Amino acid sequence: MKTTKFELPEWTFEFHGHRCPFMPIGYRMGTLALSKLQVEKSLNHEMRVFSEMGIGHPQGCMQDGIMSATGATFGKGMIERFNYGIIAAIFWYPSKKDAVRISLKNEFQDKLASHEFFKYRKQGIEPTGIPENVRLDIINIVLNATDEELFNVSTLENFNYTPVKGSFNKAKCEVCGEYVFERYLRVKDGKKVCIPCSERTHEETVIHLPDITRG
Ligand SMILES: [Zn+2]
Numbered sequence: 001m002k003t004t005k006f007e008l009p010e011w012t013f014e015f016h017g018h019r020c021p022f023m024p025i026g027y028r029m030g031t032l033a034l035s036k037l038q039v040e041k042s043l044n045h046e047m048r049v050f051s052e053m054g055i056g057h058p059q060g061c062m063q064d065g066i067m068s069a070t071g072a073t074f075g076k077g078m079i080e081r082f083n084y085g086i087i088a089a090i091f092w093y094p095s096k097k098d099a100v101r102i103s104l105k106n107e108f109q110d111k112l113a114s115h116e117f118f119k120y121r122k123q124g125i126e127p128t129g130i131p132e133n134v135r136l137d138i139i140n141i142v143l144n145a146t147d148e149e150l151f152n153v154s155t156l157e158n159f160n161y162t163p164v165k166g167s168f169n170k171a172k173c174e175v176c177g178e179y180v181f182e183r184y185l186r187v188k189d190g191k192k193v194c195i196p197c198s199e200r201t202h203e204e205t206v207i208h209l210p211d212i213t214r215g
């Protein structure tokens with residue numbers, strides 16, 4: 001069977017900062033999501049991504065690839081993280097009834113895990129400190145794989161998501177005087193204050209979870 005090597009734009013590596021296998025996996029995941037949803041890269045606030053990844057595992061690099069491919073960036077507020085520690089993401093697009101969930105196959109994760117690249121990583125060596133040929137080899141494994149070898153894809157039917165309504169309304173914190181977007185204002189001793197000035201306790205830490213219903 002003839003395989004075609006996936007081409008990755010060079011700017012994605014520049015943006016990400018180093019050459020590793022997970023940013024390219026994310027880029028391919030995002031590219032596949034665009035084709036499954038039959039949409040283009042989002043220039044404004046269209047595509048939403050719910051990443052199931054967490055923190056403290058190297059696969060998080062994937063999210064930079066997802067952002068690069070889909071345009072659903074952190075800055076635009078289009079990617080949110082569920083912190084499940086699973087190498088998967090849900091892709092939602094306005095006006096599309098169904099969302100798409102793509103996860104990295106266990107078999108492919110096992111295949112990568114035995115690669116020399118991870119011997120270095122497990123010794124605490126950062127990607128830029130790993131010999132170039134080792135990194136190119138593992139990246140090529142990713143780029144030469146087919147979508148079927150890489151991913152499980154499922155359709156989340158009638159996926160329901162209510163985006164937070166955008167607002168330009170802001171007010172001054174009555175303690176420190178800095179502008180705060182209204183939905184973040186709190187009331188303390190009868191004053192409208194920002195979160196740091198409200199001296200919230202740890203138990204009250206504001207945790208935002210995206211409002212979704214899984215089909
Ligand atoms: Zn990386």
Ligand SMILES: [Zn+2]
Pocket residue numbers: 173174175176177178193194195196197
């Ligand atoms: Zn304040």
